[in-house]
């Protein structure tokens with residue numbers, strides 16, 4: 001569970017948080033773990049002995065969770081210099097020395113030969129009229145970052161490897177599932193959770209209604225975790 005515990009440092013623009021047994025510091029402008037982070041953490045595939053990549057790592061919450069759960073090596077990637085600095089501090093704070101944090105643009109941050117057993121991502125996925133904040137804005141349909149992950153991640157998985165990502169229903173869960181199937185992955189039925197509209201979605205109600213993804217007067221949003229597996233060598237995805 002997440003507990004947000006702003007301490008004295010809040011006045012300096014840094015807040016202290018507890019997330020799934022981890023201690024995290026989160027500077028202003030860096031995404032603090034929320035219900036979507038916790039939802040994905042609850043649904044993480046087994047990581048013992050695995051090489052894990054977290055895309056869009058923010059404070060590093062999910063990367064550190066994977067490291068604490070026994071991953072052999074974890075790489076966290078984020079485009080924000082502040083997020084990268086925070087994740088590095090948080091790895092030290094939790095004595096998780098086998099977490100590397102790299103600044104970069106999604107999969108472009110990887111070396112040509114790098115492959116992973118597990119890739120996780122809580123990307124920005126909110127439809128935005130104008131992209132203002134890379135923590136949550138992802139183009140008019142909310143798929144700007146999701147589509148790039150879905151297009152590039154399958155080739156970075158080892159045979160038998162898994163991709164797990166969380167997104168809002170506003171960005172089209174079925175589009176994610178279909179694209180991953182087209183890429184040759186086995187995709188499990190998405191796990192869904194319904195909850196109250198968050199403050200940003202509330203503020204975007206007009207845009208979401210115009211796009212036809214939020215019914216007039218609706219007060220809830222569906223979140224989904226999608227898990228897809230690259231078939232083991234010599235096997236193709238189930239139809």
Ligand SMILES: C[S@@+](CC[C@H](N)C(=O)[O-])C[C@H]1O[C@@H](n2cnc3c(N)ncnc32)[C@H](O)[C@@H]1O
Pocket residue numbers: 031032033034036037055056057058059060061062077078079080083104105106121122123124134135136145
């Ligand atoms: C919703 S936050 C998730 C943070 C963290 N994983 C969590 O769940 O608490 C999305 C993160 O994606 C990062 N991001 C957005 N676009 C990116 C890109 N093109 N490449 C790498 N990171 C990106 C943002 O800086 C932000 O930290």
